Amino acid sequence: MHKTILVTGATGTVGREVVKQLSMLDDIRVRAGVHSLIKGENLRRLPDVEVVEMEFENPESLHAAFTHADKVFMITPFAYDQVEQARILVDEAKRADVQHIVRLxxxxxxxxxxxQLGRWHREIERDIEQSGISYTHLRPTSFMQNFVNYCAESIKQEGKFYMPVGDGKVSYVDVRDVAAVGVEALIGNGHEGQAYEISGPEALSHTEIADIFSQVLKTDIQYVDVPEHTALQSMLSQSMPEWMANAMLELYGVYKSGYGCHVTDTVQRVVGRPARSFLHFVQDYNHCFVESKL
Ligand SMILES: NC(=O)c1ccc[n+]([C@@H]2O[C@H](COP(=O)([O-])OP(=O)(O)OC[C@H]3O[C@@H](n4cnc5c(N)ncnc54)[C@H](OP(=O)(O)O)[C@@H]3O)[C@@H](O)[C@H]2O)c1
Structure with missing residues (x-):
């Protein structure tokens, strides 16, 4: 029988990859919960994907999205009220008798x-554990795709990217691998009650990352280590709210101190193949880091 799997935050960095991978499987109906129908338009082209509008603040939209959903891949955005948003989603999942939640x-x-970032996530994890619904928590390190979302412009225009992380190494993970672990947790067996720490295959300094960009893009790319106050000013000048900028600085501080380098074998264990390397990521996303000739 077909299972219906609801993916929240389906147009986001991880959500759209989860929807894509689920859409390739037989016997799965994917329900992509999108905040904006316009942004969700591309997802309609995938096989067996139903796109539904979903606004966490609008209970009616949630009722419709959760009704007859068997399982949920639950993503909430990096928002100040993310714990409250997640609580509303867990309540809806209980009401709809959802069998399993995979939580990002x-x-x-x-x-x-x-x-702070971790404490918010743990609070949400606890709410899910206490709901009585079967669950799997995914705990990825920072995404390689952050370089597409936040560094591509400066790499294209200046050949540089800026971060306040010193020589700290980070075991960045490709979101395609995060999605693959999540998909297996949704459709496979034995993932109930698990918390998976997910990383890439190696921890790299940002100088080493710059060298990989230089090698693939065939031009000199440099990492610029910026002081904390410069990073703060830069984030605030781009209209980032103060709470978010402070949370990011706290995370960068962890990386600078060398605590972002933990490497796990979760992708290999759960998906049965190695995690993608940073080199593999830059080769695949090459086009995002070079000016279009059109
Ligand atoms: N970035 C990282 O390196 C990293 C690493 C580990 C964990 N995480 C965690 O990953 C999560 C974010 O995942 P992501 O990067 O895939 O997210 P994302 O790209 O920021 O996308 C967030 C999604 O949520 C939707 N959304 C926002 N507000 C909404 C609302 N009020 N109602 C319904 N939908 C709403 C967005 O739609 P619109 O765009 O249309 O608003 C979008 O589809 C966060 O919990 C973060 O802490 C991130």
Whole structure:
């Protein structure tokens, strides 16, 4: 029988990859929960994907999205009220008798005392655990695709990217691998009650990352280590709210201190193949880092 799997945040960095991978499977109906129908238009082209409008603040939209959903891949955005948003989604999942939730959390969510970002994620994880619904938590490190979302312009225009992380190494993970672990947790067996720390295959310094960009793009790309106050000013000048800029600085501080380098074999264990390397990522996303000739 066909299972219906609801993906929230389906137009986001991880959500659209989860929808894509689920759409390739037989016997699965994918329901892509999108905040904006216009942004969700591309997802309609995938086989067996139903696109539904979903606004976490609008209970009616949630009722419609959760009705007859068997399982949920639950993503909430990096928002100040993310714990409250997630609570509303868990309540809806209970009402709809959902069988399993795969939650996109973050690496170090259970660290004590940890950082604010992790504490929010752990609070949400606890709400899910207490709901009585079967669950799997995904705890990925920072995404390789952040370089597409946040560094592509400066790489294209200046041949540089800026971060306040010193020589700290980070075991960045490709979101395609995060999605693959999530898909297996949704359709496979034995993932109930698990919390998967997910990383890429190696921890790299940002100088090493710059060298990989230089090698693939065949031009000199440099990492610029910026002081914390410069990073803060830069984030605020791009209209980032202060709470978010401070949370990001706290995360960068963890990386600078060398605590972002933990490497796991989760992708290999759960999906049965190695995690993609940073080199593989830059080769595949090459086009995002060069000016279009059109
Ligand atoms: N970035 C990282 O390196 C990293 C690493 C580990 C964990 N995480 C975690 O990953 C999560 C974010 O995942 P992501 O990067 O895939 O997200 P994303 O790209 O920021 O996308 C967020 C999605 O949520 C939707 N959304 C926003 N507000 C909404 C609302 N009020 N109602 C319904 N939908 C709404 C967005 O739609 P619109 O765009 O149309 O608003 C979008 O589809 C966060 O919890 C973050 O802590 C991130």
């Amino acid at each position: 959390s973050a690496s170090g969510a259970d660290a004590e005392p940890g950082i």
